[in-house]
Amino acid sequence: MEGDPVEVETSEKLEKLQELRNLGIEPYNGRFEKTHTVLDICNHEATLIQSEARVRTAGRLMAIRRHGKALFADLQDHTGRIQIYVKRDVLGDDRFQVFRVIDVGDLLGVEGKVFRTHAGELTVLVEDFVFLGKCLRPLPEKWHGLRDVEVRYRKRYLDLxxxxxxxxxxxxxxxxxxxxxxxxxxxxxxxxxxxxxxxxxxxxxxxxxxxxxxxxxxxxxxxxxxxxxxxxxxxxxxxxxxxxxxxxxxxxxxxxxxxxxxxxxxxxxxxxxxxxxxxxxxxxxxxxxxxxxxxxxxxxxxxxxxxxxxRRLLLPEAIREKTGIDILEDSLEIIRKKADELGMPWEVHWDRGKFVNELLERFVQPELIxxxxxxxxxxxxxxxxxxxxxxxxxxxxxxxxxxxxxxxxxxxxxxxxxxxxxxxxxxxxxxxxxxxxxxxxxxxxxxxxxxxxxxxxxxxxxxxxxxxxxxxxxxxxxxxxxxxxxxxxx
Structure with missing residues (x-):
């Protein structure tokens, strides 16, 4: 398929949305009760592993690594990321088929035991899951990243x-x-x-x-x-x-x-x-x-x-020390003349107060660390x-x-x-x-x-x-x- 990569991937995601429904999966489930955040799992790792307790956590898939009859993925919630491990022989063929059409960006709730892989990665072995939301647009990192300031502010949700x-x-x-x-x-x-x-x-x-x-x-x-x-x-x-x-x-x-x-x-x-x-x-x-x-x-x-x-600093003394201008005693005419000598632009309608603010900002404020x-x-x-x-x-x-x-x-x-x-x-x-x-x-x-x-x-x-x-x-x-x-x- 040719065309803009973002449009192509969006089209593919829409097709996968339909596949999920064909598999009997409701792609926008409304409820999943979490027992642990990612941070909770990290903080209580030893107890969870030793007790073989099951945890229920949920978040957005940020990376997927497929390996035939298994896959690893990174699940992100508001407290951090954790790896999840999905195996066909744990979920069964029918349930595992769902992961053929799961994409980065999708929202998932998982349940399972916590362990560490041979590589030392803290991981949740998925024994059950609930599909919670389909992401229909590619996350920006894949194509262009998200460093453009204008886009970051305009689409703060993606920035977050x-x-x-x-x-x-x-x-x-x-x-x-x-x-x-x-x-x-x-x-x-x-x-x-x-x-x-x-x-x-x-x-x-x-x-x-x-x-x-x-x-x-x-x-x-x-x-x-x-x-x-x-x-x-x-x-x-x-x-x-x-x-x-x-x-x-x-x-x-x-x-x-x-x-x-x-x-x-x-x-x-x-x-x-x-x-x-x-x-x-x-x-x-x-x-x-x-x-x-x-x-x-x-x-x-x-x-x-x-x-x-x-530190305490008297404003009239600070301005006089930096500019030679006495904001109380000098006439407006003298202040204008001294401003010219300092190379400070000013406007004809400025009163004494406006000069004070500008002198403070230009000559005193830069040294107030x-x-x-x-x-x-x-x-x-x-x-x-x-x-x-x-x-x-x-x-x-x-x-x-x-x-x-x-x-x-x-x-x-x-x-x-x-x-x-x-x-x-x-x-x-x-x-x-x-x-x-x-x-x-x-x-x-x-x-x-x-x-x-x-x-x-x-x-x-x-x-x-x-x-x-x-x-x-x-x-x-x-x-x-x-x-x-x-x-x-x-």
Missing amino acids: IMNPEVRSIFLLRSRLIREIRAFLDERGFVEVETPMMQVIPGGALARPFKTFHNALGMELYLRIAPELFLKRLVVGGFEKVYEINRNFRNEGISVRHNPEFTMLELYEAYGNYETMMRLCEELLSSVILRILGTYTITYQSMAIDFTPPW HPTFVLDYPVEISPLAKAKKDNPRLAERFELFIGQEEIGNAYSELNDPFEQRRRFEEQARKRQRGDLEAHFIDEDYLEALEYGMPPTGGLGIGIDRLVMLLADVPSIREVILFPLLRPARD
């Missing part, structure tokens, strides 16, 4: 089948979130859920996605952050509250940014940004130690040590943070950098409703001038503050970027199961 190291990333991600929850729950934090669709998007400087609610006849926004709702809960008496949440920001896509991402956001009443620094340091260092058994990791060839205490708290950001780019008493132009705010990446953001929450209104109005003027990332005025939140919010510390940590660090992968798409992609082109 073919690349065990990818599965390990998402198991790590799950473990990380589980350990974070355990840490916070043990310390009296309460996990909550807040709205993903909001009338007014708030809690961050970001461009939102818009949607429309037909029944209510109103425009809504996907949340850019849960902050303002979580702080309403603090007003209501939830003194320690957190959410592991999905946020949506209508911004560019890069190796560090995905428009849909996951964050941990928490608030503690009667705390401040110093409280949050201590909590953040304890949370991440202890969780990483529990997961990896060490404080030291390697990320993109950088050795990173999470051993506390972590080990966990570093960068403190004291200008108030104008921190509209929800409390100002420092000794310098009201700076906010009680820090960002956490690890491995040259921003991982977290925290501050002493602004709880003065009059000052918060002034900040919101300032943001509204920026929006009128065309800044689509400026904050909206949220009257309901301002009313909540008028009932009194205790002094509060708030902290946000990017889960996706944290997983990138621990898994040592360079792109955020590697740690998101289904990253947003453009439609596939034919």
Whole structure:
């Protein structure tokens, strides 16, 4: 038969599907009770072999080696691979005939005893089996492999089948979130859920996605952050509250940014940004130690040590040291001139805050390898943070950098409703001038503050970027199961 090899094999698999039915085999059985995973068999090998106990396990066939009246195959489940051994004189002629039409990719449940072959391979001797699912397309490894990044992200299910190291990333991600929850729950934090669709998007400087609610006849926004709702809960008496949440920001896509991402956001009443620094340091260092058994990791060839205490760096001093720019005292005209001298491109509409962010990212951030708290950001780019008493132009705010990446953001929450209104109005003027990332005025939140919010510390940590660090992968798409992609082109 001539033609595309994938199409040829698909056609052959369809023929084998019919052969299975001719043999009286239902190719899509709905139930098989497992007694052991592959990992269970490996972990209890000695006991299983000595007792000659029968095991029941199931998975996908990843390789088949036929030898006349017998065959060996590799069976893969979510915990690993194990060899199975199928003999005609064990199953009988009729049952063994089924294996003539079994292919790589098919799903099988097997029952039998565990032994080691002469070559030392841990193996299950198949004494009975159930066919559980026919794979109608050839697995990609056979023809072209599965290394194309676009295909891997678009067909993540194939990526997970073919690349065990990818599965390990998402198991790590799950473990990380589980350990974070355990840490916070043990310390009296309460996990909550807040709205993903909001009338007014708030809690961050970001461009939102818009949607429309037909029944209510109103425009809504996907949340850019849960902050303002979580702080309403603090007003209501939830003194320690957190959410592991999905946020949506209508911004560019890069190796560090995905428009849909996951964050941990928490608030503690009667705390401040110093409280949050201590909590953040304890949370991440202890969780990483529990997961990896060490404080030291390697990320993109950088050795990173999470051993506390972590470095603290004042933002104005760090920028002045690296660039000669005083972000508080220099005029906008002087900052522009010095940026030109540094070879940093800028745009005419940039305000002081935009320059601060760019200077930090270009000249300071590349040297922040080990966990570093960068403190004291200008108030104008921190509209929800409390100002420092000794310098009201700076906010009680820090960002956490690890491995040259921003991982977290925290501050002493602004709880003065009059000052918060002034900040919101300032943001509204920026929006009128065309800044689509400026904050909206949220009257309901301002009313909540008028009932009194205790002094509060708030902290946000990017889960996706944290997983990138621990898994040592360079792109955020590697740690998101289904990253947003453009439609596939034919």
